[in-house]
Each structure stands twice: as C-alpha cells, then as structure tokens.
Amino acid sequence: MNDIAMRSTLRPRLSAAALLLAAIAVAPARAQTAGEIKPVPMITGYGGVFANFQPGQQSVNPTITPVLLVPLGQKALVEAEFETEGEWNRTGGVWGPRTVEKGIEYVQLDYFANKYVTVVGGRFLTPFGVFNERLHPIWVKDLMNAPLIFGLEHGSGMGGMLRGGIPLSPSVNLNYASFFSANSTNTLMESERSAGGRWSLFLAKRRIESGFSFKRNLGDERFNSYGGDATWNLTRVPLTFRSEYAHATLGSGYWVEASYRTVRISRWRPLFRRLQIVARMEQFFAPKEAEEGHAEEEEEGEELAMMGPEPAGHGHMAELPEHNTRRPMAGFNYYFKDGLKGSFAWGREMTPEGNQNVWSVGLAYRFGY
Amino acid sequence: MKTTAGLFAGLTLIAALAAKEVTVSANKPTQPGMAASAAITAAIPTPIDGDEAYKANCSRCHLPPRKFAPKKMATIMMHMRVRANLTAAETDAILKYLTQ
Structure with a gap:
C-alpha cells in the first residue's frame, strides 16, 4: 500500500475518532433526575414598604423578612423566618414614635417521613385558613391590605404537626395539616396552647381547592374557631378567585377576592403584560359584647371613642376591627421585574361610626441567595 | 378537651390510613390473573406531568x-413541599420541570 492509499484510509478514521472525542468532550453529562439534585442551604425571603392612608391617620410600614433554609440531606429541612416590621403612625397631623416589631414566625424541623406525611416540630405558622400560612408574604398577597379577619387566624404555634398531601384519586388530593401547640410566653416566640388544623380537597385538573379549618384554644380561655376557604384558578383565562370565612369568639367574617392578569390584552403590551388587577369584598362582624362595650364608652365620652375607629387589617400584624366593618377594595399590582412589584389599592371602609376611604401603596421584593 | 383530642387524633388517623390505603392499593391486584401486570403497573408509578x-x-x-x-431549586422545593402540602411525586415532578 503506497502512502497516498494509506493516507486516504487513515484520514476518515482519524476524522471519525476526532469527531467522537469531540462529541464526548462537549456532550452534556447525563441529565440529573430530581432525586439526584442535592439541595444546599440558602437564604431567601422578602422585604418592602407599605403605606396606608385614611382620613386623620396615616401609617408607613417597612418590613424585612429573611427565611433561612437548611436541608439535612434529602429527608429533612430546617427552616426559619424572622420578621421585622416597622410602624410609623401619623395621627391628627402629628407623627408618633417609630416602633419596630420583631418576631420569629417559624423555626421548624421538617422530616419527610414518607411520600405523604411530613412531621414538623418546633415553631410553625398556625395552619388555620390559607392567608396566614400561604398568602401573608407581601410578595405573594395580591392586595397589600390584609383581610379584616386576618387577626382571627394570624399566629404561630409551638409544638408538633403532621401534614402532607395524599392522592385520593388521579384527580383529587387530600391536603392536611394537624397540629398541637403548647403555651409560650417568650417575647419573640409567643404561642398559645391549642390544637387543630386545616384539611382541604384539591382538584388539580380543575385547579379548585376547598378547605376547612378548626382550632381549639386550650389556655385559660377555651373556645373554638373554625373556618372555610376556597381557591379557583381558571385555566382558560388568567383569573383567580379566592375566599375565606372564619368564625371565633372574637368575631367572624369573610373575604372574596378576584385577581386578573392582563397579559392577554394585545394593546399597550409593555404595560399590560406586567399588570394585575385585583378586587376584594370583605366583612367583619364584631361580637355583640364588643359593640355594646364600645357604645358605652362613647356615651361616657371617652377619648378612645373620639379618636375614631382603628385602622383595620392594614398591615401584617393586623388587629381586629372594633365594629362591624364592611370594606370593598380594588387595586393593581405592577411587576417591574421578576420578584419586584409595586401595588396600589383604594377601598371604602364602612362602619357604624362612619365611612371613610382607605388608600394604600406598597413595594415588595423577593430575594434568594 | 376530650372532644378536641379525639377530633385531632381522628383526623390524623384518617390521613395516616388514607396514606397507607393509597400505598397498598397501588400494589394490590384486583384479580388473580392480573397479578403479573399489576405488579408491573405498581413498579412503574403513575407519571406526573411536571408542567x-x-x-x-x-x-x-x-x-x-x-x-x-438546580441545587437551590431543590431546597426551595423542600420548603414548598411542606408549605403547599405536596406529595413526594409532585415535588419531584415540579423540581424536574423547573430544572430542565
């Protein structure tokens, strides 16, 4: 075989080998399956500022809430949320002192016992209703003003909880969270002795969830609280309905909310693809004793009554209204970029004391490192 | 107190039994002749569409x-599994969808 013949034979083989080596070198590693991805510790959370304006009273509430997530292998997770919320009120044209509230919302160990059961120990958000556990972060909630009934469900427990999801059929999941909480008087981690939970049916294909919550307070004052909630994400249009009802000795009430993403409006795309319109109707029914007590205070001409109703459900650490209150609200969110949104809302608060407008603006940012 | 404890225990028991029932039913053939195919079906879990x-x-x-x-997304999905009461299969399917 002469040189020319040898070269003509070797060249294609060398080229093929080179191509093979190159292909091996540049080929991506075998795609990782979900179970092979090792979780790492991270800090996530959210921050923002929220301002509320009512006749004679304004407030500014900056907040920063870091969340620490530390996986212990793939079977357990330690998670903690530390909330710091400032409050600066202006009443009758005079700014009051700035106050800062700090608290540990949760610091818990989650152990994934099996496919359907997670055992939780430590301090956790009370699973009563959906707003407290899922919707309260300012980057999540569609209206910055918390619902009037938020004070009935807001809180954390200290103890143990079993929770998870169980597929009852291919289209229906049972979601459950059952807890027991001990009493704690620690200033950063207050909790009351109580037991209860939330149980819901989730129709994934229809994107409908309906839940029931129950809580029994087992402290010095023993009473039951119960509630219901429903969520419906329409699949054909970017529209979501949410609602909650809660009843306790401290009062009862409901809220119904609709939010619509305007992404499908073809005009003014730069604006509408980032916009969300929200409307909520809500009502709070104060206990009769509270209403009567307040009426007596008014007759005695006490200063408290002269100051007018407290702003209700305006911030995260909401207080319950003193009167029967009805409040329609509407607003919008504008998503500047991923994780950063600006919010604006207007509402009309109607009580036996009188009606007044409520305005709010806010900025929320979600971070993760 | 007794009523509350009973309710709490009852609901938890129902949840635990339901979990057990789902696991068992996935492995139990409905007819003797279907044992082999049922075993194969049970070995292949129903795929969940991550999207x-x-x-x-x-x-x-x-x-x-x-x-x-991906590693941070895996941590976030552990967090969301607890928060949203997801099953292990749903968590894996969503994580796979978000990391591929």
Missing part, C-alpha cells in the same frame, strides 16, 4: 417564581 403539577399547585398562591440554580 401541569407546577401550574396547578404553584398558581394556588403566587405567580411563576424566578428560577434558581
């Missing part, structure tokens, strides 16, 4: 979140 699971579960509370590196 569907993501849209159905995550949109219950929030808009699509930003994407993180």
Whole structure:
C-alpha cells in the first residue's frame, strides 16, 4: 500500500475518532433526575414598604423578612423566618414614635417521613385558613391590605404537626395539616396552647381547592374557631378567585377576592403584560359584647371613642376591627421585574361610626441567595 | 378537651390510613390473573406531568417564581413541599420541570 492509499484510509478514521472525542468532550453529562439534585442551604425571603392612608391617620410600614433554609440531606429541612416590621403612625397631623416589631414566625424541623406525611416540630405558622400560612408574604398577597379577619387566624404555634398531601384519586388530593401547640410566653416566640388544623380537597385538573379549618384554644380561655376557604384558578383565562370565612369568639367574617392578569390584552403590551388587577369584598362582624362595650364608652365620652375607629387589617400584624366593618377594595399590582412589584389599592371602609376611604401603596421584593 | 383530642387524633388517623390505603392499593391486584401486570403497573408509578403539577399547585398562591440554580431549586422545593402540602411525586415532578 503506497502512502497516498494509506493516507486516504487513515484520514476518515482519524476524522471519525476526532469527531467522537469531540462529541464526548462537549456532550452534556447525563441529565440529573430530581432525586439526584442535592439541595444546599440558602437564604431567601422578602422585604418592602407599605403605606396606608385614611382620613386623620396615616401609617408607613417597612418590613424585612429573611427565611433561612437548611436541608439535612434529602429527608429533612430546617427552616426559619424572622420578621421585622416597622410602624410609623401619623395621627391628627402629628407623627408618633417609630416602633419596630420583631418576631420569629417559624423555626421548624421538617422530616419527610414518607411520600405523604411530613412531621414538623418546633415553631410553625398556625395552619388555620390559607392567608396566614400561604398568602401573608407581601410578595405573594395580591392586595397589600390584609383581610379584616386576618387577626382571627394570624399566629404561630409551638409544638408538633403532621401534614402532607395524599392522592385520593388521579384527580383529587387530600391536603392536611394537624397540629398541637403548647403555651409560650417568650417575647419573640409567643404561642398559645391549642390544637387543630386545616384539611382541604384539591382538584388539580380543575385547579379548585376547598378547605376547612378548626382550632381549639386550650389556655385559660377555651373556645373554638373554625373556618372555610376556597381557591379557583381558571385555566382558560388568567383569573383567580379566592375566599375565606372564619368564625371565633372574637368575631367572624369573610373575604372574596378576584385577581386578573392582563397579559392577554394585545394593546399597550409593555404595560399590560406586567399588570394585575385585583378586587376584594370583605366583612367583619364584631361580637355583640364588643359593640355594646364600645357604645358605652362613647356615651361616657371617652377619648378612645373620639379618636375614631382603628385602622383595620392594614398591615401584617393586623388587629381586629372594633365594629362591624364592611370594606370593598380594588387595586393593581405592577411587576417591574421578576420578584419586584409595586401595588396600589383604594377601598371604602364602612362602619357604624362612619365611612371613610382607605388608600394604600406598597413595594415588595423577593430575594434568594 | 376530650372532644378536641379525639377530633385531632381522628383526623390524623384518617390521613395516616388514607396514606397507607393509597400505598397498598397501588400494589394490590384486583384479580388473580392480573397479578403479573399489576405488579408491573405498581413498579412503574403513575407519571406526573411536571408542567401541569407546577401550574396547578404553584398558581394556588403566587405567580411563576424566578428560577434558581438546580441545587437551590431543590431546597426551595423542600420548603414548598411542606408549605403547599405536596406529595413526594409532585415535588419531584415540579423540581424536574423547573430544572430542565
């Protein structure tokens, strides 16, 4: 075989080998399956500022809430949320002192016992209703003003909880969270002795969830609280309905909310693809004793009554209204970029004391490192 | 107190039994002749569409979140498994969808 013949034979083989080596070198590693991805510790959370304006009273509430997530292998997770919320009120044209509230919302160990059961120990958000556990972060909630009934469900427990999801059929999941909480008087981690939970049916294909919550307070004052909630994400249009009802000795009430993403409006795309319109109707029914007590205070001409109703459900650490209150609200969110949104809302608060407008603006940012 | 404890225990027991029932029913053939095919079916878990699971579960509370590196996304999914009461299969399917 002469040189020319040898070269003509070797060249294609060398080229093929080179191509093979190159292909091996540049080929991506075998795609990782979900179970092979090792979780790492991270800090996530959210921050923002929220301002509320009512006749004679304004407030500014900056907040920063870091969340620490530390996986212990793939079977357990330690998670903690530390909330710091400032409050600066202006009443009758005079700014009051700035106050800062700090608290540990949760610091818990989650152990994934099996496919359907997670055992939780430590301090956790009370699973009563959906707003407290899922919707309260300012980057999540569609209206910055918390619902009037938020004070009935807001809180954390200290103890143990079993929770998870169980597929009852291919289209229906049972979601459950059952807890027991001990009493704690620690200033950063207050909790009351109580037991209860939330149980819901989730129709994934229809994107409908309906839940029931129950809580029994087992402290010095023993009473039951119960509630219901429903969520419906329409699949054909970017529209979501949410609602909650809660009843306790401290009062009862409901809220119904609709939010619509305007992404499908073809005009003014730069604006509408980032916009969300929200409307909520809500009502709070104060206990009769509270209403009567307040009426007596008014007759005695006490200063408290002269100051007018407290702003209700305006911030995260909401207080319950003193009167029967009805409040329609509407607003919008504008998503500047991923994780950063600006919010604006207007509402009309109607009580036996009188009606007044409520305005709010806010900025929320979600971070993760 | 007794009523509360009973209710708490009852609901937890129902949840635990339901979990057991789902596990057992996945492995139990309905007829003797179907044993082999049932065993094969049980060995292959029903696949969950990650895209569907993501849209159905995550949109219950929030808009699509930003994407993180796979290892961080795995941590976030552990967090969300607890928060949203996801099953292990749903968690894996959503994580796979978000990291591929």
